[in-house]
Amino acid sequence: MMNHVFGQHLVIDIVVKALRGHFYRGHPSKALAMSFHGWPGGGKNYVSQFITNSLYAKGSRSRFVHFFAGKLHFPLQEQADIYRKLKGRFSSVFACPDQTEPICRLFQLHLQDWIRGNVSQCYWSTFIFDEVDKMPRGVLDAVKPFIDHHDHIDGVEYRHAIFIFLSNTGGNTITKRHLELWQSGKRREDFELRDFEDLIRKGAFNEAGGFHKSEAIESNLIDHYVPFLPLEEKHVRLCVIEEFKKRGVMNPQEELVDEIMKDVTFGPNKQRIFSNSGCKRLSHKVLTLIERLKYRDMTEEDMHFYTRR
Structure with missing residues (x-):
């Protein structure tokens, strides 16, 4: 644990x-x-x-x-x-x-x-x-x-x-x-x-x-x-990395983690220390990003085969 x-x-x-x-x-x-x-x-x-x-x-x-x-x-x-x-x-x-x-x-x-x-x-x-x-x-x-x-x-x-x-x-x-x-x-x-x-x-x-x-x-x-306890940014980043690992990306680049973190909001209004949603919603966001990157890196031939499936 x-x-x-x-x-x-x-x-x-x-x-x-x-x-x-x-x-x-x-x-x-x-x-x-x-x-x-x-x-x-x-x-x-x-x-x-x-x-x-x-x-x-x-x-x-x-x-x-x-x-x-x-x-x-x-x-x-x-x-x-x-x-x-x-x-x-x-x-x-x-x-x-x-x-x-x-x-x-x-x-x-x-x-x-x-x-x-x-x-x-x-x-x-x-x-x-x-x-x-x-x-x-x-x-x-x-x-x-x-x-x-x-x-x-x-x-x-x-x-x-x-x-x-x-x-x-x-x-x-x-x-x-x-x-x-x-x-x-x-x-x-x-x-x-x-x-x-x-x-x-x-x-x-x-x-x-x-x-x-x-x-x-x-x-x-x-x-x-x-x-x-409410989660701080450093804790949410660890959650993001863990979600990548679950999907086979064992050492995600910092840019990938940053991309997910863009969608995380923080509060309370003045301090903005804690994630408003903790580590919730991260799983699907990580999965979507991985699929998007796969699709982007495909050749035209790969993409044609992928869309036919």
């Missing part, structure tokens, strides 16, 4: 130690719950893939890895008309906002059934929740029993499972704190988790989204709040 994730020393340190502790303890007291926070493009999904690729032979394609996307799997507005008819069908087990109560409960019950069924088959299952900030409030309260300190629930052990939550919530707070530390003379490499963790926890609890007023946060069941 260290050679592929750039500018995120806190992430590497926290995640690696958390996973080692969880797996080498033998009998963990609870499931491992980590919450990743930061601007888009900082590497939250990328690190999640590294985790699953390290733990399972088939990586993220393993049947023991379960991925949920906020808007896709919990489409609150789209389902409102359908589930409004179900009001009163479910008992008040969870604290859902009144206006979305029947929808929220149905999502919760579905989520609990899915987790229960899959952990029954494999104790070492991993559940990844993306776009937590776009999930309806209250839905993730359904996860609380599974990340709490229980030996088992109805004969099923959940202590070995992993729950990872990805959210843009806290991104602005992390950036603001980064600027404060930088202006005080502290080097980025010297930032510590304590500089960010409490700010992230409070932000996740109070901002709109799946963790708003969450019982999991209130009960201190999230083991690690992991800050993904």
Whole structure:
């Protein structure tokens, strides 16, 4: 991970130690719950893939890895008309906002059934929740029993499972704190988790989204709040080089990297230190540039053959 994730020393340190502790303890007291926070493009999904690729032979394609996307799997507005008819069908087990109560409960019950069924088959299952900030409030309260300190629930052990939550919530707070530390003379490499963790926890609890007023946060069941720092130009350049390497260009010329960097914008407005989109969108831009260069370097005969294909 260290050679592929750039500018995120806190992430590497926290995640690696958390996973080692969880797996080498033998009998963990609870499931491992980590919450990743930061601007888009900082590497939250990328690190999640590294985790699953390290733990399972088939990586993220393993049947023991379960991925949920906020808007896709919990489409609150789209389902409102359908589930409004179900009001009163479910008992008040969870604290859902009144206006979305029947929808929220149905999502919760579905989520609990899915987790229960899959952990029954494999104790070492991993559940990844993306776009937590776009999930309806209250839905993730359904996860609380599974990340709490229980030996088992109805004969099923959940202590070995992993729950990872990805959210843009806290991104602005992390950036603001980064600027404060930088202006005080502290080097980025010297930032510590304590500089960010409490700010992230409070932000996740109070901002709109799946963790708003969450019982999991209130009960201190999230083991690690992991800050993904905004990426600087030097980090984005490393991402660009990595994308070229993935496509067989092992030593890309500086001019090629500069060409990709022209499309990267930086902020905040005054400082213009951090990439607004992190390392997102770079993959397709690199691929497009490589194809463009191939096409440019073709002879007329090559080009005729290429276009015929």
